[in-house]
Amino acid sequence: MLALLNQQFIQYAFLAGTLISIICAIVGYFVVLRSQAFAAESLSCVGFTGATGAAIFGASSLVGTFFFTILIAFGFGTFGKRIKGRDIEIGMVLSFALGLGVLFLKLYTSNATEAVGILFGSILSVTASDLYLSLGTGTLALIILAVIFRPLLFASIDPEVAEARGVPVVLLGLIFMVLLGITIAEAILVVGVLLVFALLIAPAATAQHITNRPGVSIFLSIALGLLFTWGGMLLGLFFHTPVSFFIAALAAITYLAIIPLYHLISPHFYVSKAHHGREV
């Protein structure tokens, strides 16, 4: 078991997993705050098209995913002021994106294993170049996020007052969408297109159930994200089963367990925390 940790592919996997769960936790905090879960799901489905489409140009699937998610995120940020809820439009675009992905898959890759890798993640086969790419973009995303942190928080919690105070709400929304695109492309590397929720939404949603304070909440969601990723990888290696199964299962079970538990311990904390721009 411990000898396994000396293997290079395992070290790559742990490095990439650690970095990506930190970024996901921070960006995920804002996604939950801004109720953009459905937009996140759309972007990850588009990522599938990107990953399979990359094969046409002989690029790595991570590059394709980056390209497509950032492009679509830019579109969402520019045109869609209301990318909320379960719009039929988004659903139709999603299905079409996936349909296109199936076509690319059929045309340029012969085996279904690759599709399963994209859909359910393949962290154990991360290459050095993938690692450097996610390291570079991830660090950049974190720096940008650190710079816009306060205005973004303000704009997310109370867009109208922020607007009145001169915060560029629309621009911030656009920048955040692009950051979300980058984050999702990286998350797909670890857990795949279909399980992005596990790293992006679950830690942040769990943390926001426990505390209202932004700083504490973000740290808690980073801690949870790391716990899920590391735990998932160790369990996956130990039992020789897909890593993404354990990451998703740990994340989902923690979220589902924390609500009744917290409700039980301190009912008065569990009042509606709804605020502007948040779906109830």
Added chain:
Amino acid sequence: MFEILQYSFIQNAFIASFFVAIIAAVVGYFLLVRGLTFAGHALSHVGFAGAAGAVLLGVDPIFGLLAFTIISGIGIGMLARVLKERDVTIGIFLTLALAFGILFLFLYQGYAEQAYSILFGTILGISTFNVFVTAIFSSISLLILLFLFRPLLFSSFDPEVAQARGVPVKLLGVVFLIFVAITVSISVQVVGVLLIFTLLVGPAATAMRVVKNPYLTIGLAICLGIAYSWIGIFIAAQTNLPVSFFIASLSFGAYLVVRLKEVIS
């Protein structure tokens, strides 16, 4: 060009998709009217775990699909009012279901090919047995829906007045989700878990933007659904490309045309 229609696997595909398109259009219409499109999406993902579990047990995937989606349909129906933060909670349930789906498929040695066919559909490989299952489930559901049609329509458009008039709104809601579950299960064979929107929501959403009358809308949605599936299968058989891609493109294209026309006028 048309000689492929004589192959029995093409005929099976045409017959099965005919039944699927009819029930999907009817159920899809009510899904839209009731604002439950996300539930359709959710049920199909849960179905993936069921199908994978059935494969593991050596049973036909359709039974796993039916079992899992019907149970979750009832669950969603009962919990619908209670759950707060629906998007996040449902999203996390989906993630869990998909995770178990991949685990089941991993435990089963067939792995990738099976996953692929559940996720993206394999209408051209449908067995005669599954054609029968599809036809029977579709016909029975249609008959019952016909019987429930008026109260369901009433309770979808105006639940409060319907309730006051003595229509069992809540029970109808749960019963309806059972039909959604059945429809999703048989539609998965045509377009797969991930593209369920194209057959379930696509035709009805397009039809609703063309005509207003419920009966005409449903009729048009049925025609569109059958047209998408048949044209999709026909082109796919000619070109040897995935059926679900063509169905998704037709569904998306038609919706786009209607939507753009609306924007312009």
